[in-house]
Amino acid sequence: xxxxxxxxxxxxxxxxxxxxxxxxxxxxxxxxxxxxxxxxxxxxxxxxxxxxxxxxxxxxxxxxxxxxxxxxxxxxxxxxxxxxxxxxxxxxxxxxxxxxxxxxxxxxxxxxxxxxxxxxxxxxxxxxxxxxxxxxxxxxxxxxxxxxxxxxxxxxxxxxxxxxxxxxxxxxxxxxxxxxxxxxxxxxxxxxxxxxxxxxxxxxxxxxxxxxxxxxxxxxxxxxxxxxxxxx
Amino acid sequence: xxxxxxxxxxxxxxxxxxxxxxxxxxxxxxxxxxxxxxxxxxxxxxxxxxxxxxxxxxxxxxxxxxxxxxxxxxxxxxxxxxxxxxxxxxxxxxxxxxxxxxxxxxxxxxxxxxxxxxxxxxxxxxxxxxxxxxxxxxxxxxxxxxxxxxxxxxxxxxxxxxxxxxxxxxxxxxxxxxxxxxxxxxxxxxxxxxxxxxxxxxxxxxxxxxxxxxxxxxxxxxxxxxxxxxxxxxxxxxxxxxxxxxxxxxxxxxxxxxxxxxxxxxxxxxxxxxxxxxxxxxxxxxxxxxxxxxxxxxxxxxxxxxxxxxxxxxxxxxxxxxxxxxxxxxxxxxxxxxxxxxxxxxxxxxxxxxxxxxxxxxxxxxxxxxxxxxxxxxxxxxxxxxxxxxxxxxxxxxxxxxxxxxxxxxxxxxxxxxxxxxxxxxxxxxxxxxxxxxxxxxxxxxxxxxxxxxxxxxxxxxxxxxxxxxxxxxxxxxxxxxxxxxxxxxxxxxxxxxxxxxxxx
Numbered sequence: 001x002x003x004x005x006x007x008x009x010x011x012x013x014x015x016x017x018x019x020x021x022x023x024x025x026x027x028x029x030x031x032x033x034x035x036x037x038x039x040x041x042x043x044x045x046x047x048x049x050x051x052x053x054x055x056x057x058x059x060x061x062x063x064x065x066x067x068x069x070x071x072x073x074x075x076x077x078x079x080x081x082x083x084x085x086x087x088x089x090x091x092x093x094x095x096x097x098x099x100x101x102x103x104x105x106x107x108x109x110x111x112x113x114x115x116x117x118x119x120x121x122x123x124x125x126x127x128x129x130x131x132x133x134x135x136x137x138x139x140x141x142x143x144x145x146x147x148x149x150x151x152x153x154x155x156x157x158x159x160x161x162x163x164x165x166x167x168x169x170x171x172x173x174x175x176x177x178x179x180x181x182x183x184x185x186x187x188x189x190x191x192x193x194x195x196x197x198x199x200x201x202x203x204x205x206x207x208x209x210x211x212x213x214x215x216x217x218x219x220x221x222x223x224x225x226x227x228x229x230x231x232x
Numbered sequence: 233x234x235x236x237x238x239x240x241x242x243x244x245x246x247x248x249x250x251x252x253x254x255x256x257x258x259x260x261x262x263x264x265x266x267x268x269x270x271x272x273x274x275x276x277x278x279x280x281x282x283x284x285x286x287x288x289x290x291x292x293x294x295x296x297x298x299x300x301x302x303x304x305x306x307x308x309x310x311x312x313x314x315x316x317x318x319x320x321x322x323x324x325x326x327x328x329x330x331x332x333x334x335x336x337x338x339x340x341x342x343x344x345x346x347x348x349x350x351x352x353x354x355x356x357x358x359x360x361x362x363x364x365x366x367x368x369x370x371x372x373x374x375x376x377x378x379x380x381x382x383x384x385x386x387x388x389x390x391x392x393x394x395x396x397x398x399x400x401x402x403x404x405x406x407x408x409x410x411x412x413x414x415x416x417x418x419x420x421x422x423x424x425x426x427x428x429x430x431x432x433x434x435x436x437x438x439x440x441x442x443x444x445x446x447x448x449x450x451x452x453x454x455x456x457x458x459x460x461x462x463x464x465x466x467x468x469x470x471x472x473x474x475x476x477x478x479x480x481x482x483x484x485x486x487x488x489x490x491x492x493x494x495x496x497x498x499x500x501x502x503x504x505x506x507x508x509x510x511x512x513x514x515x516x517x518x519x520x521x522x523x524x525x526x527x528x529x530x531x532x533x534x535x536x537x538x539x540x541x542x543x544x545x546x547x548x549x550x551x552x553x554x555x556x557x558x559x560x561x562x563x564x565x566x567x568x569x570x571x572x573x574x575x576x577x578x579x580x581x582x583x584x585x586x587x588x589x590x591x592x593x594x595x596x597x598x599x600x601x602x603x604x605x606x607x608x609x610x611x612x613x614x615x616x617x618x619x620x621x622x623x624x625x626x627x628x629x630x631x632x633x634x635x636x637x638x639x640x641x642x643x644x645x646x647x648x649x650x651x652x653x654x655x656x657x658x659x660x661x662x663x664x665x666x667x668x669x670x671x672x673x674x675x676x677x678x679x680x681x682x683x684x685x686x687x688x689x690x691x692x693x694x695x696x697x698x699x700x701x702x703x704x705x706x707x708x709x710x711x712x713x714x715x716x717x718x719x720x721x722x723x724x725x726x727x728x729x730x731x732x733x734x735x736x737x
Binding site: 026027030031034037039041042043045046093096097098100101102107108109110112201204 | 590591592593594595597598600601602605606614615616619622624703704705708710711712713714715716717
């Protein structure tokens, strides 16, 4: 391919990357005075972000030649990593909401999770457990119940049951004990679900942050690459 | 240049509200027994009714000059004058207008002592009165309370006046038990509001005024209690029914039981097919709450529309739509299920409710942030609430067709502009009493702290979703959602509701 064509492909790729990277601005633009505010929806902007990102990736691939030296390799590596991280975000954007809505009954806004976990722990403490069961609860379960944790898999019925196994023996077999244990199981189940919610939402946020960081680094390095070509 | 109206003094409004609460005392049974208001209740039922309403009845003593009702505000209370006089002012108080005492005994409900006087008719259009005086034994405010329309006149005490406050639940009990009172209220509605109501129905929009007035004069007004059947499938249909208030469920009989076809609310019609074809009712109509119906006989409607073929065409169109809806509900149980879900979540009352599709929502909170950004940093909803399958119904105002939050607002801060979807709370006149927040059945009105009052107590203010009124792009929450998970749903848009819920529950 003639050098001038690859050069312009590179310029076009950089422009497309920059345009694509403007996506996070949609949150800021909402605050502008009415006459300056864009009228289209964030969803349209996201579609444009995806399309421009994909176009930029293709243009950059057409622009690239076998890299000579560390900077070229780094740029190519960042390009591929950025594209892969976009794929990861896309996959998580599809999968995480599905898991959250289909597999979890509990759902709290992220800011409320810690409070809810504390409420669950307090409710568990208030259950009428027999002294041996209470001792087992305080020693083994309470510390896990009080602290929000990260979990990447929605809990199954057996997960809560496994956590309660040491208590089940100590609790006794009468109706009151069984009822208390069942209530505790429900509380533990909700706690595990909140952990899963936290973990899955956290995973999505981490993937987004990774993609944003890689994208930022890629644009920065590409700009340096373009400027160095221009000046030297 | 026009002078800007002074901002209302919120502290003064709050003091007025507290003063009015302070003026109220529980009603006394002996006094109620002697009131002609209850005379038309059959002897046997009277004591039972009094027992039922006594705990809910309050009397209030208003000093001379005290404002009782303000034109334009919403009220859930009718007032019976126990003693004194009030002045009713249309279009505000005018010191030059001559007060006219209007007494029309012919509209009074049957009663034993004949002592009280009732205002039973609207003043003729030629009467120049802008002020009227009502005296002991008369009632005012009942149409606004029952219809949920804004109060059409301001009322203040002319001398020290004692009033019996008839809140909406008591008013409904009284209407059901006292035929005389019912006849009086219906007569007033027929004379003052029905013509306007009929003219507001698209079907009759093109009819000349005299035709509409003739229809109004012959219309029959009927009330139904929750659960009561208004019409039954297969019965002869000889009328057109106009819903004046309340919510009606339309259901068709399937082999496996009744299926919900749709809901009718204020301004909706039923009975088009029967009217045009002489066919029996194709579905059941069941009252879901207190329903007020205007019944127009087939002969009257056919007579009225004879002049205007466009009305007949509109009737055919709406009749066909209703029959198609019935067919859909019978063919697809998912549609009926969607309609049931609307009711279960309270969405059936909503003109524009917020829904979030949890299967695509990434919980990024862009909707909440955008809402806060559009409302001085205070979000108007909470992304938490009832779940309907994959849908979340957040704690956000549904913009109800019949907003109960407006009823108990002591300063008239909650309003809905004529023809607008959004119910808004005026920041300048909200005194933070919390009546609207406790009155909303879905807890969709939020109380936020805005500072400290002069007396040191925290100053609160009610906030709710206002659909980002005035924002040309529409609600910010919907615009800001990058995954198109947030949407607005009107219960009137049956097709959208079926699309959203039909196969997703």
